Amino acid sequence: MEKFTASIQLQNADTSDYKILSRQLKDHSFHEVSENKQVLKLKDKPVTLKFFKLGSWQPIVTEVMSAARKTGRAFTFTVMKNKKAV
Numbered sequence: 669m670e671k672f673t674a675s676i677q678l679q680n681a682d683t684s685d686y687k688i689l690s691r692q693l694k695d696h697s698f699h700e701v702s703e704n705k706q707v708l709k710l711k712d713k714p715v716t717l718k719f720f721k722l723g724s725w726q727p728i729v730t731e732v733m734s735a736a737r738k739t740g741r742a743f744t745f746t747v748m749k750n751k752k753a754v
Contacts, residue, residue, distance in 0.1 A: 669722040671750040674698070674732045677716045679742040686717060692735035693719050725749065 674693075678685050690700065701718035721728055729747050736743040 670724070671720055671722050671752070672725065672728050672747050673701070673718055673720045673750060674728065674745060674747045675716050675718050676732060676736055676743060676745040677714055678736065678739055679744075681715070681739065681741045685739045685741050686715065688739050689717065689735055692738050693732070696731040696735065697721060698731070720750070 676689060678689065694700070698719040698721045701720060719732075721731075725747065732745050732747060736745060
């Protein structure tokens with residue numbers, strides 16, 4: 669299995685929107701990157717959360733899109749394959 673990292677940014681979002689996103693992704697077995705806690709403290713900049721998961725690219729993209737849609741906010745995201753699997 670390959671490891672993928674997803675970076676997600678919600679538009680015009682507040683902390684509760686990011687909590688929904690985080691919960692939805694964790695329900696799909698994503699793991700939060702430790703730097704997310706520090707990023708959420710930056711209130712004057714756009715927030716980009718990162719999560720990782722082992723699996724295949726297409727299902728991961730679908731799960732990220734589904735989780736982001738459930739926030740009700742517009743969003744952008746990238747999914748990148750890590751060079752080495754864990």
